[in-house]
Amino acid sequence: MTRPPQQPRRCVVTGANRGLGLEFTRQLLARGDRVVATCRHPGKAQALNRLAGEHPGRLHVLPLDVAEPKSVAQLARELPLLAGLDGEDDGARIDLLINNAGVLHSGERFGQVPAANLDDSLRSNATGPFLLTQALAPLLVDGDTTRRGATVANLSSGWGSIGLLEAFRTPSYAISKAALNMATALLAHGLRDRGITVLALNPGWVRTDMGGSDADLGADEAVAALLAVIDASTLADSGRFLDRRGGTVAW
Structure with a gap:
């Protein structure tokens, strides 16, 4: 069951101050969705704050350090209070959680x-997204035969694929992204009975601060493609x- 294109979603995007997170926020807003965008230092997130000014009431910017459990708990307390997440019939709910923040x-x-x-990579790239999803699970929309459940999209990497490994490179990043893939599989089992879909997504080599200027893809192209994958995904x-x-990426 794919999402009707005219139906606005209530979304949470982590690491939204730059790169893919910022582009996810832009494109979701352009679709008419409502977004809570998080980053460690909202006061320094100039591009994100400009977007908030352009989309009053539809974009809320909140602090989150995904590697810090206290920060995760604070976000879980604040989200139900936001008008931007208020549903017409079921209170504050989340249709799409994009775990993008990482190091x-x-x-x-x-x-x-x-x-x-x-330690830092595992906390930011693997255990942080796992614990955040766990903390926000009560807000994720349940799916049934009449409506699609929420989607959790974990931004992984080809460098986290054991099957594709060809060289010793950036081990802290590679190990943590492989751990994120296992977290994705575990969360999928934990949330399946509620009709919630959990995906690990490999965006490819993208021109961002992390990917560098020589990368193959622009952030706009990568995000548009990933949103199409999210839209087309089902509980299966x-x-x-x-x-x-x-396409399937080797574990």
């Missing part, structure tokens, strides 16, 4: 990978690792 520690070499990099896809064309 990449560049320049790592074998024999010189700091434990702090691994829950727990899968998909690329921007909807």
Whole structure:
């Protein structure tokens, strides 16, 4: 059951101050959806705050450090109070959660990978999204035979694929994205009975601060493709690792 294109969604996007998160926010707003966009330092998120001014009442910007459990708990307390998430018949609910926030520690070499990099990457890229989804689970819309349930989209990476591994590169990022893939599979099982779809998505190599200027894709192209995959997904896809064309990525 695909989402009717005219039906506005209530969305949460993490890491929305730049890159893919900012572009997800832009494109969701352009569709008419309502968005809660989070980042660690909202006061410094100039582009995001400009968007909020252009879309009063439909974009709310809230602080979130996904690696900090206290910050996750605070967001879970605040979301039900937002008018932007109020449904007409079922209160504050979430139709789409995009776990985009993450970190990449560049320049790592074998024999010189700091434990702090691994700890930070796992907390930001894997355990953080898992705990956030768990905390927001009561707000996720249930699906049944008459309506589509919520979708949780975890932004993974081809570097998190064990099957595609060809070289020793950025281990803290690769390990944490592989862990995010397992978190996706676990969440899919945990939320399946409620009709909620959970996906791991590989956007490809994208021109962002993280991806660099030599990357293959613009953020606008990558996000448009990923939203098409999200739109086309069903509960049967829950727990899968998909690329921007909807193809299966090797675990």
